[in-house]
Amino acid sequence: xxxxxxxxxxxxxxxxxxxxxxxxxxxxxxxxxxxxxxxxxxxxxxxxxxxxxxxxxxxxxxxxxxxxxxxxxxxxxxxxxxxxxxxxxxxxxxxxxxxxxxxxxxxxxxxxxxxxxxxxxxxxxxxxxxxxxxxxxxxxxxxxxxxxxxxxxxxxxxxxxxxxxxxxxxxxxxxxxxxxxxxxxxxxxxxxxxxxxxxxxxxxxxxxxxxxxxxxxxxxxxxxxxxxxxxxxxxxxxxxxxxxxxxxxxxxxxxxxxxxxxxxxxxxxxxxxxxxxxxxxxxxxxxxxxxxxxxxxxxxxxxxxxxxxxxxxxxxxxxxxxxxxxxxxxxxxxxxxxxxxxxxxxxxxxxxxxxxxxxxxxxxxxxxxxxxxxxxxxxxxxxxxxxxxxxxxxxxxxxxxxxxxxxxxxxxxxxxxxxxxxxxxxxxxxxxxxxxxxxxxxxxxxxxxxxxxxxxxxxxxxxxxxxxxxxxxxxxxxxxxxxxxxxxxxxxxxxxxxxxxxxxxxxxxxxxxxxxxxxxxxxxxxxxxxxxxxxxxxxxxxxxxxxxxxxxxxxxxxxxxxxxxxxxxxxxxxxxxxxx
Amino acid sequence: xxxxxxxxxxxxxxxxxxxxxxxxxxxxxxxxxxxxxxxxxxxxxxxxxxxxxxxxxxxxxxxxxxxxxxxxxxxxxxxxxxxxxxxxxxxxxxxxxxxxxxxxxxxxxxxxxxxxxxxxxxxxxxxxxxxxxxxxxxxxxxxxxxxxxxxxxxxxxxxxxxxxxxxxxxxx
Numbered sequence: 001x002x003x004x005x006x007x008x009x010x011x012x013x014x015x016x017x018x019x020x021x022x023x024x025x026x027x028x029x030x031x032x033x034x035x036x037x038x039x040x041x042x043x044x045x046x047x048x049x050x051x052x053x054x055x056x057x058x059x060x061x062x063x064x065x066x067x068x069x070x071x072x073x074x075x076x077x078x079x080x081x082x083x084x085x086x087x088x089x090x091x092x093x094x095x096x097x098x099x100x101x102x103x104x105x106x107x108x109x110x111x112x113x114x115x116x117x118x119x120x121x122x123x124x125x126x127x128x129x130x131x132x133x134x135x136x137x138x139x140x141x142x143x144x145x146x147x148x149x150x151x152x153x154x155x156x157x158x159x160x161x162x163x164x165x166x167x168x169x170x171x172x173x174x175x176x177x178x179x180x181x182x183x184x185x186x187x188x189x190x191x192x193x194x195x196x197x198x199x200x201x202x203x204x205x206x207x208x209x210x211x212x213x214x215x216x217x218x219x220x221x222x223x224x225x226x227x228x229x230x231x232x233x234x235x236x237x238x239x240x241x242x243x244x245x246x247x248x249x250x251x252x253x254x255x256x257x258x259x260x261x262x263x264x265x266x267x268x269x270x271x272x273x274x275x276x277x278x279x280x281x282x283x284x285x286x287x288x289x290x291x292x293x294x295x296x297x298x299x300x301x302x303x304x305x306x307x308x309x310x311x312x313x314x315x316x317x318x319x320x321x322x323x324x325x326x327x328x329x330x331x332x333x334x335x336x337x338x339x340x341x342x343x344x345x346x347x348x349x350x351x352x353x354x355x356x357x358x359x360x361x362x363x364x365x366x367x368x369x370x371x372x373x374x375x376x377x378x379x380x381x382x383x384x385x386x387x388x389x390x391x392x393x394x395x396x397x398x399x400x401x402x403x404x405x406x407x408x409x410x411x412x413x414x415x416x417x418x419x420x421x422x423x424x425x426x427x428x429x430x431x432x433x434x435x436x437x438x439x440x441x442x443x444x445x446x447x448x449x450x451x452x453x454x455x456x457x458x459x460x461x462x463x464x465x466x467x468x469x470x471x472x473x474x475x476x477x478x479x480x481x482x483x484x485x486x487x488x489x490x491x492x493x494x495x496x497x498x499x500x501x502x503x504x505x506x507x508x509x510x511x512x513x514x515x516x517x518x519x520x521x522x523x524x525x526x527x528x529x530x531x532x533x534x535x536x537x538x539x540x541x542x543x544x545x546x547x548x549x550x551x552x553x554x555x556x557x558x559x560x561x562x563x564x565x566x567x568x569x570x571x572x573x574x575x576x577x578x579x580x
Numbered sequence: 581x582x583x584x585x586x587x588x589x590x591x592x593x594x595x596x597x598x599x600x601x602x603x604x605x606x607x608x609x610x611x612x613x614x615x616x617x618x619x620x621x622x623x624x625x626x627x628x629x630x631x632x633x634x635x636x637x638x639x640x641x642x643x644x645x646x647x648x649x650x651x652x653x654x655x656x657x658x659x660x661x662x663x664x665x666x667x668x669x670x671x672x673x674x675x676x677x678x679x680x681x682x683x684x685x686x687x688x689x690x691x692x693x694x695x696x697x698x699x700x701x702x703x704x705x706x707x708x709x710x711x712x713x714x715x716x717x718x719x720x721x722x723x724x725x726x727x728x729x730x731x732x733x734x735x736x737x738x739x740x741x742x743x744x745x746x747x748x749x750x751x752x
Contacts, residue, residue, distance in 0.1 A: 185678035185715055192714055201714020207678040230683050233662035235630045235643050259679045260634045263715030282709050285638025342584055348648035366638055405584040576636045
């Protein structure tokens with residue numbers, strides 16, 4: 001990936017617009033350090049810092065340092081391709097920055113807040129060409145308010161509403177000021193992620209349903225509404241969908257999520273790294289490897305721990321196995337939703353065989369808790385490597401047979417082609433990730449664009465389609481299975497003897513890290529800040545579903561209501577990963 | 581189409597007798613036992629409504645697996661239904677999130693008597709990793725009466741089958 005031409009250009013544009021990237025944060029009692037005590041120059045990519053290599057050897061120097069190095073991926077993996085920058089600006093420039101970022105075609109990737117003493121840190125992560133900018137501003141906790149970025153980036157919409165509900169931070173000019181994560185479990189003037197809010201809250205009796213959420217209404221002859229959920233007809237997670245339809249045609253869909261909000265961000269506070277890793281592995285059960293990896297990566301950066309090469313390769317194998325298991329399950333389920341049961345039976349059979357190998361080799365069918373801070377909690381022997389390789393060869397043969405039967409089936413063609421169309425423009429506007437984005441021309445994959453170990457050793461071929469329909473999403477997934485099989489093969493060949501887990505080092509109070517990995521649904525972003533004594537102060541995981549869910553509202557338009565299940569399955573957002 | 585039929589024929593029947601799952605003596609009889617109880621007490625079929633009351637979706641993946649050709653739980657007369665009004669059993673997963681509390685209560689009320697509740701997974705059993713908080717009621721039994729608990733994170737398909745047999749035995 002060619003490097004940072006756009007950064008210099010973008011910085012000069014910021015300069016022209018009088019947006020100043022604050023060089024030091026001393027006046028806020030928060031100092032940032034990169035490796036050694038080289039404060040300042042936030043505009044420089046971290047991996048260009050000459051002292052990064054010694055990051056792990058740096059001893060704590062001052063108790064007043066609240067924020068240690070923002071050790072982004074480059075620090076852990078020391079790869080030239082990994083560049084991440086922390087830019088701090090004044091809060092009044094928040095929206096203006098977003099406008100310039102939009103003009104420069106930066107992708108809005110995530111937004112979250114943290115409370116540090118009596119101030120709020122507001123963070124937004126942007127990406128372009130595999131380079132990440134972590135934008136930050138700091139505001140007082142008295143009437144906290146800053147301009148909205150959702151006016152510029154639709155992708156920021158729900159994230160800002162989440163921050164509003166959880167912190168009570170107002171985003172001025174936000175196009176939709178309705179609550180999002182909050183239903184009725186706490187009152188409007190309480191903010192669960194503020195430090196003075198007790199983790200137990202103040203629940204009174206039975207939490208009432210969120211009866212009066214102001215859904216968008218439509219009127220007119222023949223327009224009717226279909227409320228669906230939160231309890232759905234299948235074995236799936238809860239959420240509410242409000243359709244407006246004319247006859248069978250969907251005019252509008254509004255999602256109302258938040259039903260499985262379990263307070264993950266709040267109950268993360270005060271945990272140890274091990275305990276946080278377990279929790280991260282349950283942000284979304286189907287992505288246990290992905291979330292656990294992202295969270296561990298963030299913690300390892302904060303602590304300056306570098307994982308052993310063998311652990312990195314095993315993490316890669318685990319992540320690709322998770323990708324394959326989920327893609328197989330979903331391809332079967334998509335076909336089942338259009339009554340092509342043959343595929344469902346074949347793919348659930350193949351998935352089951354795959355999961356059984358997981359159980360035999362790694363001791364858990366879904367691979368939970370196999371990634372731990374500093375490395376992995378499982379190993380591969382020569383015999384299990386042979387078993388995995390044999391499995392891969394068999395799966396390749398079987399897939400080739402089954403996929404031909406799918407490809408040549410006219411009833412599948414009839415149902416899946418052109419259905420659930422998501423245009424490239426819409427996908428780009430919402431920052432759609434993973435196979436949903438890649439089926440609509442969004443050529444993004446962290447494994448290739450900002451490679452982390454072990455992907456920095458291999459070439460990842462990224463599947464891309466631009467038809468944007470359900471069939472596209474299905475084919476992207478099939479291609480991703482093939483790529484993942486090759487990667488597992490490759491990682492096994494590259495396995496080196498050595499440690500499985502690096503020794504943990506207690507990070508400085510205030511240290512933070514940002515883990516970015518490509519989960520099976522797409523880019524996962526995990527931010528962690530440590531308190532004193534090895535305890536977690538803040539954990540924010542951004543599941544790709546948070547950016548993909550809004551795309552569902554768009555891609556179902558003008559489809560018929562009975563095709564909603566297959567449209568939904570082709571996207572397959574995680575409710576739990578969204579609601580946190 | 582020929583490819584499709586060829587694949588079906590060459591795949592054959594992969595559905596396993598329970599004896600295939602290792603050496604636990606009780607498992608040999610598990611499927612047969614479930615079937616005979618269901619035949620006697622439910623005229624041959626038991627209808628399950630699965631309710632995710634706040635899970636991470638890990639349990640759902642394994643409950644799904646019960647329907648794959650290896651376990652094929654329907655052969656024992658156990659099937660999943662789309663409405664609580666059709667159900668004999670509620671299979672509840674997750675800690676009950678406070679936002680799902682009323683929905684779970686209403687689902688329970690909508691299920692006709694006699695009804696049984698199975699709490700599947702560690703979260704449903706005791707709150708698991710999430711416990712009780714401002715956002716979570718914890719165990720399912722904190723919200724509705726529970727007849728049987730199936731631990732595991734998530735419980736394997738086999739553990740789920742054993743748990744269902746446990747329910748039937750407990751209710752004999």
